[in-house]
Every structure is written in C-alpha cells, then in structure tokens.
Amino acid sequence: MDVGFPVRVVREGGVEIVVPDMDVYRRPNGVYEPAWAPVFYNPRMAFNRDIAVVFARTYARLRGLDKLVVVEPLAGSGVRAVRYAVEAGAIVFASDIDSDAVYLSRVNAERNKVSERVRVEKADANEFMARLPRMGVKPTIIDIDPFGSPAPFLDTAIQALRPRGVLAVTATDTAPLSGTHPRALRRRYDVRPGRLAWEKEQAVRILAGYIIRRAAAHEYGVRILLAYYVDYYVRIYAELWRGAGRADKSLEQLGYGAYCYSCGYTSLASNPLERCPYCQAQLGIVGPLYIGKLCDESFIEEMLREAEKMWDILAEPDRVVKLLEQLLKECDIVKPYYRLDKLCSILRMNMPKMNTVVEELRNRGYNATRTHFDPRGFKTNAPHWAVVKMLLETRR
Numbered sequence: 481m482d483v484g485f486p487v488r489v490v491r492e493g494g495v496e497i498v499v500p501d502m503d504v505y506r507r508p509n510g511v512y513e514p515a516w517a518p519v520f521y522n523p524r525m526a527f528n529r530d531i532a533v534v535f536a537r538t539y540a541r542l543r544g545l546d547k548l549v550v551v552e553p554l555a556g557s558g559v560r561a562v563r564y565a566v567e568a569g570a571i572v573f574a575s576d577i578d579s580d581a582v583y584l585s586r587v588n589a590e591r592n593k594v595s596e597r598v599r600v601e602k603a604d605a606n607e608f609m610a611r612l613p614r615m616g617v618k619p620t621i622i623d624i625d626p627f628g629s630p631a632p633f634l635d636t637a638i639q640a641l642r643p644r645g646v647l648a649v650t651a652t653d654t655a656p657l658s659g660t661h662p663r664a665l666r667r668r669y670d671v672r673p674g675r676l677a678w679e680k681e682q683a684v685r686i687l688a689g690y691i692i693r694r695a696a697a698h699e700y701g702v703r704i705l706l707a708y709y710v711d712y713y714v715r716i717y718a719e720l721w722r723g724a725g726r727a728d729k730s731l732e733q734l735g736y737g738a739y740c741y742s743c744g745y746t747s748l749a750s751n752p753l754e755r756c757p758y759c760q761a762q763l764g765i766v767g768p769l770y771i772g773k774l775c776d777e778s779f780i781e782e783m784l785r786e787a788e789k790m791w792d793i794l795a796e797p798d799r800v801v802k803l804l805e806q807l808l809k810e811c812d813i814v815k816p817y818y819r820l821d822k823l824c825s826i827l828r829m830n831m832p833k834m835n836t837v838v839e840e841l842r843n844r845g846y847n848a849t850r851t852h853f854d855p856r857g858f859k860t861n862a863p864h865w866a867v868v869k870m871l872l873e874t875r876r
C-alpha cells in the first residue's frame with residue numbers, strides 16, 4: 481500500500497490497522513517516538529483505548545441507548561475511532577488537522593469494514609465540533625485525546641454534546657497538573673498552584689475540577705464516572721447533564737487540597753486551610769479542584785462485567801480488570817493518598833511493608849488500600865493522628 485511513507489499492519493483489540501512503520505521512526509537510542517512519525521499511533525495507548533470501548537459499551541447499555549454516537553476530533557491514525565465502531569457498535573464522527581492522518585483513518589475504517597459508520601474529515605478540532613450541531617450530529621460521547629492539554633478543546637466539546645452525554649478526556653500535560661510547572665498550571669487551568677505529596681491524585685482532581693467549572697459555565701452539571709492516572713497521563717470520564725441547578729450542585733464539589741510538609745497531613749476541604757490542624761505549620765494548598773469520589777462503584781462493577789464479555793477482544797484485558805478492581809477498592813476513600821516513603825521520612829523511621837500498613841489500618845477498623853496512583857502510596861479514611869500512631873507502633 482502506498483500512502484507516501486513506510487507503514488505496517490498491526491492488530492489492536494478487535495481491529496487490524498495500518499500505521500507508520502514503528503521501526504523507521506525510532507530515536508537514535510532505539511525508542512519509538514510516536515510524535516516523530518508522519519501520523520500519530522502510540523501502541524502504549526492501547527490500554528487507554530481498551531477502557532474507552534469498555535466504557536462506551538457499558539454506558540450505552542446502562543442508558544438503554546440503541547444508537548451510540550461518538551465524536552473523536554483528534555483522531556491520529558483512526559485506531560480509536562475504528563475501535564469505537566467495531567467494538568462498541570458506535571457511529572463515529574472524527575477529524576484531524578493533518579491530511580495524512582485523515583487519509584490513514586479512512587483507510588483503517590475501510591479495512592475494518594466500518595467506513596459507513598466512521599466519517600473522517602480534515603478539520604481543526606474546535607471548528608469541527610462547533611459545526612456538529614448544524615450537521616445534526618448529537619454526540620453521546622466526545623473523546624478528547626490531544627497532545628498535552630485538553631483545555632483548549634473543552635468549551636467547544638461541551639457545547640457540542642447532547643443534553644446528557646459524556647466527555648472522555650486524556651491529559652498528558654502531567655507536569656503542570658501535578659505542580660512541577662506552576663505557571664503553566666495557573667495559565668491553563670486557572671488554579672492556585674502547588675505541589676503536594678499526592679501529586680498524581682492532584683493532577684486528576686485538578687482536571688476533573690476544571691471540567692466541572694467549564695461545564696458549569698455552559699449550565700451543565702457533572703458526574704465523575706471514572707478518573708485515573710496511569711503511565712504518563714490522566715484520563716477522565718465525566719457525564720454532563722444540562723441544567724443550571726445541576727451545575728450549581730456540581731460546583732459544591734469543588735474545594736482545595738492541602739498537604740503539610742512538616743507532619744505529612746493531607747486533606748481535601750471546601751475552603752482552603754492555611755495552617756495544619758495537627759502541627760500548625762503552613763500548609764501547601766492547591767485548588768480549586770474536585771473533592772468528590774473519583775469513580776462510581778456501580779458503574780465500575782458494570783464495566784467489569786462488560787470487560788469479562790470482551791476478554792478475547794481487548795488488547796490488555798487482564799490490565800483492564802486489574803485497574804477497575806483496584807479503583808473499586810479506592811472509590812469510597814475520598815481523602816488523598818499518603819506516600820509511605822515521605823511519611824516515614826518525616827517520622828524518621830524505616831518503611832514498614834505496604835501490606836502491613838494496609839492490614840494494620842484495617843485491623844483498627846479503618847478502610848485502607850494500596851492505590852493505583854503510586855506503588856509507594858496508600859489510601860485510608862483513618863484520621864491523620866491514627867495513621868501516625870499506627871506507623872509509630874509498627875516500629876516496635
């Protein structure tokens with residue numbers, strides 16, 4: 481096949497797609513760099529796409545939708561669009577600003593016999609989404625999967641959505657979101673910047689909070705169905721439902737994150753505390769951010785059922801199930817995770833085993849679990865004094 485650059489055929493999930501030949505676009509150190517290829521295809525994001533199709537099928541089933549319309553305005557090779565069509569039975573409207581990407585997406589739709597259901601246009605993402613209402617397209621899911629920050633696309637996506645629908649958003653600008661680049665964090669997300677010990681949860685909560693604020697401006701309320709951080713990106717599935725009252729209610733879910741660099745205290749609160757309630761030191765504060773639950777248990781349980789049905793189709797089914805099961809354990813614990821290594825360094829003690837910490841907290845009647853955010857982290861609803869007491873007592 482002559483598309484003007486070297487290609488190869490790969491299988492991902494339930495589709496077979498043509499992508500740039502990854503051996504040709506490697507850095508001198510041998511690492512494949514998707515952004516160097518003429519059309520973007522990242523095999524490491526197959527897991528992200530697995531979850532996207534499981535989510536779409538679950539959402540359509542639970543809402544009783546007989547027609548699922550998905551919009552993917554930053555389509556790259558078209559792999560995600562084609563997977564939505566083949567694996568979730570969706571009608572997909574996709575676009576990309578790059579001509580080669582549009583061509584390859586069309587080739588891939590045809591190759592998988594879904595060109596009737598996957599329409600791809602060469603267009604700027606915002607211009608494309610702004611045109612959708614005039615085209616009579618009413619998306620149930622809009623999947624924003626950009627290079628870096630999704631912020632420039634959110635307003636148009638929200639306005640293009642049905643009165644009730646889902647924004648599925650990826651953010652790879654994790655350095656600003658987790659506080660490493662404070663000026664970019666303030667600029668892009670209008671957030672009082674800082675860097676807390678639970679930086680990955682901070683990244684997810686800031687993006688969720690920003691979606692809530694943008695949605696409220698357009699009179700939509702938001703329910704966070706699923707939000708997580710893996711590899712090098714944040715991913716959020718937010719259900720938006722039009723209504724000023726719903727928007728007002730969602731805004732009540734905004735607040736501030738706090739971390740005490742002196743004693744390791746961590747919390748979420750509606751109003752920013754300035755002093756640590758345990759040791760009175762000045763707190764690190766970040767916000768506004770989302771202070772509610774990061775997933776909906778019953779929805780995740782349904783996703784797990786759907787993932788079992790798709791076991792032979794998904795690219796990484798065991799990883800999908802493992803993440804969903806872990807999120808299910810974390811769902812109820814809203815308080816941000818503790819970094820065991822940082823807490824032990826503050827307490828000047830050796831680090832006990834993570835399993836011991838989790839078990840010990842459970843033995844004392846608290847909810848506790850490891851966290852998907854960080855292998856060095858744990859989540860618990862135990863108050864800070866109880867966490868410190870437990871750690872000091874394991875020292876004996």
Ligand SMILES: C[S@@+](CC[C@H](N)C(=O)[O-])C[C@H]1O[C@@H](n2cnc3c(N)ncnc32)[C@H](O)[C@@H]1O
Pocket residue numbers: 519520521522525529553554555556557558559560575576577578581603604605606625626627
């Ligand atoms: C991260 S890639 C998308 C990957 C794809 N969603 C997937 O799952 O493989 C981002 C894509 O956005 C396209 N792009 C960048 N800026 C754009 C814009 N303003 N409008 C439309 N497409 C754009 C790029 O050409 C690139 O193909």
